[in-house]
Amino acid sequence: MKYLAVFTLAPIFCFAFQDLGSKYGGMDWLTYEYAAWPMMIGPVLMLLLFIKYRELIRDPRKGANFSQVVKMVSFLFLIPNVFAALGYSWLAWISVLSILTILVADRQLKKQARA
Template structure:
């Protein structure tokens, strides 16, 4: 859960720092890429975390919180990454696919755990 929290908070904090620093602080070196790249890397890291902890999702008593949080966070990053894929970089398609894979794999792992 600590890794998932880090993968969630770092891109959000980068966006906040980029917005505040570029507008109020006059820091011109804080570009949109400073905030966009952590947002695009986070879903891929969360997918690796899901693969590593797939046993938690199969056991609903131990991993129900992990399953819910990773689904919510992947949905949180899905929409901005779709816009990033359209307007910023085509590499955001990897993040979109990672987020969709998390949503589908979570459901499949839960079904396997019930059976």
């Protein structure tokens, strides 16, 4: 859960520091790329974490919170990454596909666990 928190909060903090630093701090070097790249890298790292701990999703007694948190964070990152893919960089499609993989695989793992 620590890694998931880092992968979630790092892009959010980057957006906050970028906005405050460029607006009030006079730091012109803080561009939107400073915040966009962590937002695009976070879902890929979450997918790797999801693959590593997929047995937590199969056993709902041990990993119910992990599954719910991963799905919530994936939905949180889905909209900004779609906009980034459309307007900023085609590399954001990798993040979008990672998010969709997490959402679909979570459902499939839960179905397999019930069967």
